[in-house]
Amino acid sequence: MSTTAGSPGDDDTIEPSGAVFARLQARVPLIVEDVLLRSTAEARRRHLKSVISHSAYRDMLTFASRTRLLRAAQRQPYQPADLERYGDFYAALADSGMPLTEVLTAGRLCFAATTSQYWAHSQPEDHVQMTALSRWMAEHSTPLFDLAVRTYASRVDPAQRSAMRHRLLADALLSGSEVDTITGSLGQAAPGPYAVCVVGGDDSALWPPQPLPHGCMTTRRLGYRVLLLPLVDDDTTTALRNLDEVVREWGPAAPKHGISVAVAEGAGDVPRAFAEATRTARLARGDALSTRRYFTVEDVLVLEGVLNSRHTSARLGRVLLPLAEHPELVETLIAFYRNDLDRTRTAAELFIARRTLNYRMDRVRQLTALDPTSTRGIVVLSTALTASLVSRAGATRNAFRT
Numbered sequence: 001m002s003t004t005a006g007s008p009g010d011d012d013t014i015e016p017s018g019a020v021f022a023r024l025q026a027r028v029p030l031i032v033e034d035v036l037l038r039s040t041a042e043a044r045r046r047h048l049k050s051v052i053s054h055s056a057y058r059d060m061l062t063f064a065s066r067t068r069l070l071r072a073a074q075r076q077p078y079q080p081a082d083l084e085r086y087g088d089f090y091a092a093l094a095d096s097g098m099p100l101t102e103v104l105t106a107g108r109l110c111f112a113a114t115t116s117q118y119w120a121h122s123q124p125e126d127h128v129q130m131t132a133l134s135r136w137m138a139e140h141s142t143p144l145f146d147l148a149v150r151t152y153a154s155r156v157d158p159a160q161r162s163a164m165r166h167r168l169l170a171d172a173l174l175s176g177s178e179v180d181t182i183t184g185s186l187g188q189a190a191p192g193p194y195a196v197c198v199v200g201g202d203d204s205a206l207w208p209p210q211p212l213p214h215g216c217m218t219t220r221r222l223g224y225r226v227l228l229l230p231l232v233d234d235d236t237t238t239a240l241r242n243l244d245e246v247v248r249e250w251g252p253a254a255p256k257h258g259i260s261v262a263v264a265e266g267a268g269d270v271p272r273a274f275a276e277a278t279r280t281a282r283l284a285r286g287d288a289l290s291t292r293r294y295f296t297v298e299d300v301l302v303l304e305g306v307l308n309s310r311h312t313s314a315r316l317g318r319v320l321l322p323l324a325e326h327p328e329l330v331e332t333l334i335a336f337y338r339n340d341l342d343r344t345r346t347a348a349e350l351f352i353a354r355r356t357l358n359y360r361m362d363r364v365r366q367l368t369a370l371d372p373t374s375t376r377g378i379v380v381l382s383t384a385l386t387a388s389l390v391s392r393a394g395a396t397r398n399a400f401r402t
Contacts, residue, residue, distance in 0.1 A: 020126040021073040021133075027121050028065045034120075035061065035113040042109060051098050051106040060089035061110060068114075072136040078143060086144060090151040100152045101171050104145055104178040111141060145178075149185035170217035170228050176271040192266035195239040197227040197259050198277040224278060228270070231263070239263050240294055258284055260295045279304070306387050313391070316384040322367035330385070332360045333372060337382045341373065 024031070036052065043052045051057055067082050078086075093103055115134060122130050153165050169190060172182045183190050200223060215230040231239055239261060260281035264273035276297050283303050284295040306312050323329050332350065336357075339345040347357045361372055370377040 020129045021069050025069050031117045032062050034117050039109055039113050048102050048106045051102050056089050056092035072133045087151050090148045094152045094155045100168050101175045101178050145181045146185040149182050166217040167219045170219040173270040174221050174274050179267055190267045193231045194264045195229040195243055196262050196264055196273040196277050198281045199225045199259055200281050258295050303386055316387055319384045329360055329364050
């Protein structure tokens with residue numbers, strides 16, 4: 001990346017108004033290294049290490065340290081050549097796949113560290129000039145964050161720019177950071193409430209189909225496809241009704257394994273709702289007993305409680321032990337509960353006669369001492385089956401990861 005004409009570079013002769021600025025200019029390489037060193041631990045905690053270690057970001061940090069000192073000494077704002085060079089850095093980060101929210105958060109982190117290092121390298125008698133420098137930096141930081149947002153939004157084909165703007169905003173809402181910066185730069189409001197809809201697995205690659213309803217935003221996060229659907233109010237029933245209208249239009253393109261939904265009361269509540277929806281998705285993913293299209297946290301509360309208790313999980317596991325050598329009985333129970341206890345549909349699904357189905361249900365009763373059609377039997381057996389299926393699905397995913 002070449003230095004833009006008119007912007008400060010390593011070989012520029014800079015004569016700022018005040019010895020403190022000249023002294024800090026001479027120490028820029030040391031200041032930058034100290035900033036990176038002090039920021040690394042915090043960046044790792046916030047999952048920003050890939051941004052801070054990127055060569056374009058390090059080059060921008062050096063350029064920014066010199067430019068701030070020069071313009072503050074001259075008592076001038078950033079010049080067009082400065083902003084053009086910043087734009088080049090942001091474009092390089094965008095093209096390398098660095099998420100905008102992480103770039104902005106890393107920028108604020110390093111901005112604070114740089115201010116601290118400027119003061120650390122000053123003398124007590126420099127107080128007046130250092131105060132002026134800090135004030136200049138605070139007043140002129142906003143244009144740079146706005147420039148980052150506009151640069152990211154412009155790195156796509158004009159026809160896709162609207163989708164890109166929505167994705168940038170969705171990423172900000174889900175991370176809970178830089179929402180005000182991005183909404184302000186894009187001129188978009190994001191008050192909420194939202195239905196946060198999550199789909200994982202094979203469905204996430206193709207869902208949701210285009211076009212999206214007006215105001216909807218979609219992005220990928222933590223291996224899930226996420227849809228943010230604006231709502232009139234934060235009622236879950238209303239959210240599911242609105243989502244159903246949207247999904248019905250997609251027809252065959254709708255996910256096969258169900259959509260996990262949580263309602264966010266406002267923009268600041270989206271990260272919590274996303275965490276709730278992903279937790280629901282992990283549990284609902286292995287629920288072969290359900291054919292429902294949507295899952296909320298209420299649908300998996302019992303299962304979550306069971307899986308979080310080793311003692312309860314072990315007790316439920318023992319309920320199914322008598323069926324371990326009878327896979328056809330387990331298959332029959334799963335189909336029976338999935339079909340809401342309808343024997344005709346269950347027999348048709350399994351391609352067996354009603355008489356065979358009745359025989360298998362009697363065998364379950366004999367082996368487990370639980371009637372699969374009684375209230376107690378339904379609760380205990382269906383919970384045990386679902387917990388077993390979810391645990392098995394989780395073990396399979398962990399095996400693939402290792």
